[in-house]
Amino acid sequence: MSADSATDSSIETDTATGESDRYGPDDGVLVVDGLTKRFGGLVAVDDLSFAVEKREILGFIGPNGAGKSTTFNCITGVYPPTEGTVYYDGQDVTNSAFHRMVQNGMARTFQEFRPLEDRSVVDNIQISLVPDRLFSTSGLRGRTRAKAVELCERVGLGGRLHQAPDELPHADMIRLELGRALATDPDVLLVDEPFAGLAEEDIAEISTLLRNLRDQGTTFIVVDHNMRGLLQLIDRAIVINFGERIADGTPEEITEDPAVRKAYLGSED
Amino acid sequence: MGAETSEAPASDEEFEERTLAEIMDPREFGWPTRLGLVGLATLAVLPVLRGYGFLGIVVNSQLLTNITGAMFFAVFAMSWDMQSGYTGEISFGHGLFFGVGGYASAILQTQLGMDLLVTIPLGMVAAAVAGLLIGFPSLRLQGPYFSLITLVTPIILIGLFTFAPDITGGATGLFTEPLTSGAVEGYVIALVLFLGSLGLFLAITRSDAGIVLTAIREDELAVEAAGLNPAKFKLFSFVLSGLVGGLAGALFVHTYAGGFVAPSDLLALVISIEVIIASILGGIGTITGAAIGGLFLFLFRAYIAQVDLTVPVVGVPINEIYFLLFTVATLVVLFFVPEGVVTRILMRARRRADTEDDDEGPDVAADGGWTEGEPTTLERIVAKFVRELRELTGDRGDDL
Numbered sequence: 001m002s003a004d005s006a007t008d009s010s011i012e013t014d015t016a017t018g019e020s021d022r023y024g025p026d027d028g029v030l031v032v033d034g035l036t037k038r039f040g041g042l043v044a045v046d047d048l049s050f051a052v053e054k055r056e057i058l059g060f061i062g063p064n065g066a067g068k069s070t071t072f073n074c075i076t077g078v079y080p081p082t083e084g085t086v087y088y089d090g091q092d093v094t095n096s097a098f099h100r101m102v103q104n105g106m107a108r109t110f111q112e113f114r115p116l117e118d119r120s121v122v123d124n125i126q127i128s129l130v131p132d133r134l135f136s137t138s139g140l141r142g143r144t145r146a147k148a149v150e151l152c153e154r155v156g157l158g159g160r161l162h163q164a165p166d167e168l169p170h171a172d173m174i175r176l177e178l179g180r181a182l183a184t185d186p187d188v189l190l191v192d193e194p195f196a197g198l199a200e201e202d203i204a205e206i207s208t209l210l211r212n213l214r215d216q217g218t219t220f221i222v223v224d225h226n227m228r229g230l231l232q233l234i235d236r237a238i239v240i241n242f243g244e245r246i247a248d249g250t251p252e253e254i255t256e257d258p259a260v261r262k263a264y265l266g267s268e269d
Numbered sequence: 270m271g272a273e274t275s276e277a278p279a280s281d282e283e284f285e286e287r288t289l290a291e292i293m294d295p296r297e298f299g300w301p302t303r304l305g306l307v308g309l310a311t312l313a314v315l316p317v318l319r320g321y322g323f324l325g326i327v328v329n330s331q332l333l334t335n336i337t338g339a340m341f342f343a344v345f346a347m348s349w350d351m352q353s354g355y356t357g358e359i360s361f362g363h364g365l366f367f368g369v370g371g372y373a374s375a376i377l378q379t380q381l382g383m384d385l386l387v388t389i390p391l392g393m394v395a396a397a398v399a400g401l402l403i404g405f406p407s408l409r410l411q412g413p414y415f416s417l418i419t420l421v422t423p424i425i426l427i428g429l430f431t432f433a434p435d436i437t438g439g440a441t442g443l444f445t446e447p448l449t450s451g452a453v454e455g456y457v458i459a460l461v462l463f464l465g466s467l468g469l470f471l472a473i474t475r476s477d478a479g480i481v482l483t484a485i486r487e488d489e490l491a492v493e494a495a496g497l498n499p500a501k502f503k504l505f506s507f508v509l510s511g512l513v514g515g516l517a518g519a520l521f522v523h524t525y526a527g528g529f530v531a532p533s534d535l536l537a538l539v540i541s542i543e544v545i546i547a548s549i550l551g552g553i554g555t556i557t558g559a560a561i562g563g564l565f566l567f568l569f570r571a572y573i574a575q576v577d578l579t580v581p582v583v584g585v586p587i588n589e590i591y592f593l594l595f596t597v598a599t600l601v602v603l604f605f606v607p608e609g610v611v612t613r614i615l616m617r618a619r620r621r622a623d624t625e626d627d628d629e630g631p632d633v634a635a636d637g638g639w640t641e642g643e644p645t646t647l648e649r650i651v652a653k654f655v656r657e658l659r660e661l662t663g664d665r666g667d668d669l
Contacts, residue, residue, distance in 0.1 A: 078490070102496035114491040116484050118649060127484050128495040134505050136477040164643075184496045 025087040027051040029219055030075070030106070030188055035084035037070050037243075044070040046243040047084070052188070057210065057220040059234035061227060061254070063263070067243035068223040069111055072190050076108050077101045088188070103132065107186035109177035111193040111223075115165035121176060122148050122161040128183030148183065155179040155209065171202040178209070188219045195229040203229040231255065239263075301611075301618050305557065309467075312336070312460060316453045330452040335571045336564075337456045338525050340463040343563030344517040345540070346547040350559035351470050352510035354548055355479065356503050357486030357650045358412050361420035363514060363544050365403075368423060368536030370396040370515025371522040375445040375530040376436060385448050389519040396515020397508050404507035409500060412657040423536045430532065442531030448523035455524040462520055463560075466513050470556045473509070482506055483554065486649060550602050552609025554646040561611055570595055608645040 023033045028051035037045040045067040052058050062068050074081040077098040086094045088106060096104075116124050126148040130136065152161055155175040160168065165176060174194055181189055191210070195203050203226075210220055210233060224230040231237070231251040239247040239260050247257040254260055298306075315336065318328045326332065349363045374392030377383050383391075407418040430437040437443060449455045473479065481502045484492045489499045522530040534540070543566065551562025573591040580587060587594065606613050644652070 078493075097493075097498070098490075099493040099496050099498045102494060107496075108494065110490075110494070114488050114494070116487040116491055118483065118487050118643075118646075123480075127480060127492070127497075130477045130480055130495070130497065132497045132501075134478055134502070180491075180495065184494075 023049050023051050023087075025090045025092065029054045029089060030221070031085075031087040032071070032075060033085045033087070035071065035074055035086070036082045037067075037074050037079075038082045044243055045074065045081070048240065048243065048245055049084075050238050050245065050248070052219060052221060054219055055214060055217060056235045057214055057222060057233055059230045059237035059251070059254075060221055060223045060240070061230065061237050061260075062225065062240040064225060066241050068240065069192060070243075071240075072108060072192055072221075072223065076106060076190065099132070102184050102186075105185070105187035106190070107181035107184045107188075108190035109174075109181050109192050109194070111196070113165075113173045113177055115173070115176055117165055120162045120164060121157055121168070122152055124165060124176060125151050125157075125179045125183050128180045151179050151183050155182065156205065170197050171199070171206075174198070174202075174206065178206070182213070186218060188221070189213075191220060191222045193224055194222060195224050195226045198229075207233045227255075299618050299622060301614050309464065312340075312463075316456055319453070333452045333456045334525070335568060337452070337459040338571065339564045339567035340456075340459040341517055341521045341525055342544075342547070342567040343560045344463055344466045345514060346544045346551070346559040346563030346566075347466055347470055347556055348510045348514035348517065349544045350548045350553065350556055351474070351513070352506045353545070353650075354554040354556075354559065354646070355474060355482035355486065356506055357653045358408065358503060358507075359416045359419075359545075359650065359654060360507075360510075360541075361416050361545075362423040362538070362541050363419070363510070364536045364538070364541040365399060365419070365423040365426060366396045366511040366514030367518030367521070367540065368426060368532065369399045369511075370518030371530045371535045372430075372437065372443075373515075374519035375443050375522055375528075378445045379443065380436060385446055385523055389448070389516070389523065392519030393512055393516035396518065397512040399515075400508040400511025401504070404504045404511075408503045408507060411661055412654055413661060416654070420538075420541075423541065424538070427532045427536050438530070440532060442529055442534075445528045445530065446523065447528035448520070458520055458524050462517060466517070467556065467560055469513070474556055478502065478505070486554070486646075486653065546599055548609075549647060550599060550606075550609060552612035552615075552646075553650065555609070555611055555615075558609045558611035562609070566595075569598070607647065609647075612646070 023031045025031060030052040032051070033049050035045055035048045036043070048067070048071060050058075060068055060071070073079050074084075075086050077093075077096045077100065080095050084094070085092055088101070088104065093101060093104070102108075116127065122145075126144055129144045129147055149158075149161060152158055155178050157172060157175050157179060160172060165173065168176060178191070178194070181191075194206055194210075198206070207229070210222070214220060222230060222234060231254070234251060236250055237248065237254045238245055239254060239257070241263045246259045246263055247254060249257070315328060316333060319330075319333070321328055345363070345367055348366065349360065353359045353363075370392040372392075373395035374385070374388040377388040377391055378385060403418060403422060407415045410418075427440070431439050434440075449458065474482065481492060481497055481499075484495075484497075485499050485502060492499045492502075518535050521535070522528065526534060544563070547562040547566040548559040549562070550558075550566065551560070552558025570591065573594055574588045576587045576591075578587045579585065580590070602610070608616070
């Protein structure tokens with residue numbers, strides 16, 4: 001690849017954290033160190049390292065197939081990384097089960113929506129409020145119901161409580177994904193492609209929602225290949241391509257970066 | 270806001286916290302629930318009405334015995350529905366639990382001379398242990414593997430029994446002590462088991478566990494994303510199902526079967542399949558559907574086998590081809606009522622209640638329910654099975 005030489009130089013100039021570019025457990029609320037994921041011969045994520053500060057909105061940018069969703073899957077324990085370490089809250093959580101990560105305060109949304117098609121919007125959100133105990137009757141009484149309704153209203157689904165997921169327009173499916181993730185009361189929320197296929201006003205509205213939640217203490221990592229919407233939302237971005245980090249910095253720095261321009265912006269849409 | 274229609278807040282009842290007394294208030298019940306309670310009350314008083322006749326049906330020992338068997342069979346069906354109907358992990362060999370429960374109790378009694386009041390609970394525990402041993406490794410696998418393992422284990426067990434015919438009775442069966450002698454005692458035991466199982470399963474499936482189990486049927490990854498451990502809930506429902514199925518099997522042997530335990534009564538593949546058919550006919554994933562389907566199916570089979578008529582042209586007595594008639598009847602019901610009889614009734618009742626209230630737009634069924642036009646629970650389970658099978662054969666549609 002001709003982009004490789006540019007990639008190498010940008011890492012050295014941009015990150016300047018020494019030769020090894022290693023991160024320790026206390027460098028942020030979520031630290032990924034040397035993450036590698038291989039599927040057979042395919043290297044989806046290649047020695048990726050980054051740290052997420054508390055209460056920031058980190059953009060995770062890269063073209064389609066760059067390894068963003070795979071990175072999410074490895075961080076959240078949907079599948080184990082081939083190599084590397086994930087630290088959350090100072091603890092090594094590599095290979096933790098997905099549901100355990102969620103219980104520890106890390107939620108995520110899915111790029112391919114995963115609603116429970118057999119139940120209404122409010123019931124979809126309610127599932128995230130159910131405790132992970134075999135014997136629990138909180139749902140029988142109205143308390144979790146009221147909370148689920150409140151969450152629906154917070155993400156803008158107040159008028160669609162009783163609709164089935166397959167009746168929802170695209171933007172509301174994203175709201176439903178967000179609502180289900182928020183219902184787990186996360187400290188860190190990984191949002192996969194929130195802006196895909198959305199109109200400007202929906203992007204603005206979801207951005208406002210995320211910023212408000214950040215102000216209340218939630219940390220966000222947002223993946224999107226829609227740079228325009230994302231750059232207005234985020235505090236800082238990491239750009240990856242072919243599973244490797246090619247740049248990081250503020251939105252301004254990112255847009256100026258020659259490697260990013262070459263690898264990404266040129267090929268947008 | 271994107272919502273073009275109703276911006277009105279949801280009805281107030283959603284914000285109210287309900288007390289347990291309000292939930293149990295019979296005045297709040299719909300007519301299907303009331304009808305069900307009347308049915309249960311009828312079952313409860315039936316032994317007292319011995320000797321009387323209604324609508325041409327005389328309450329005699331034969332009827333009581335048939336209903337006793339039907340209640341056992343309904344418990345078998347419910348135990349299947351508790352596990353397979355709710356999680357969508359289809360067990361093709363639930364007879365294993367009934368068999369392990371029945372045989373463990375019978376063998377302990379005949380070999381060690383233990384009291385039935387000890388061996389029956391031990392049979393129940395043995396079935397639960399069997400559930401743990403099979404469920405722990407196999408429920409971590411994809412659904413089709415689980416189904417295959419459950420299909421094979423009772424067959425293996427029957428095979429093992431033939432190696433030790435002195436202890437197990439081999440293929441013919443084993444005589445042990447009966448717990449009761451009269452029809453009424455057996456009936457009462459079956460009734461207590463039936464009501465207890467129904468209450469237990471309803472309580473669990475209508476609590477939060479039911480929400481999780483049905484969600485597992487829909488999408489396990491989504492369940493994990495909600496911070497819930499699907500493996501734990503699946504194993505729980507399987508072991509619980511085994512526990513109740515084992516108890517029912519043990520009690521069945523020592524009451525209805527008169528102390529005789531045979532592979533064909535409990536372990537055979539036919540039993541496992543009949544249990545599934547009963548649940549499907551009644552309505553999969555509802556518990557009540559399995560209960561009613563189980564009762565009906567057993568009685569239907571018992572009575573059709575007694576019919577003393579001959580099919581005119583062919584000259585075949587009906588009681589010789591009852592299994593054929595039974596399967597044809599099953600297919601007919603399945604064709605016209607694919608979602609199950611109980612599910613259909615509940616849907617009709619809810620729709621009527623909805624039009625009476627007429628306050629909200631299109632509503633989606635809450636728990637175990639079904640709305641017309643949606644895929645039925647059976648279709649969802651089959652779709653899950655096919656999806657998992659496709660993943661196993663290497664056709665992965667995951668995004669990277």
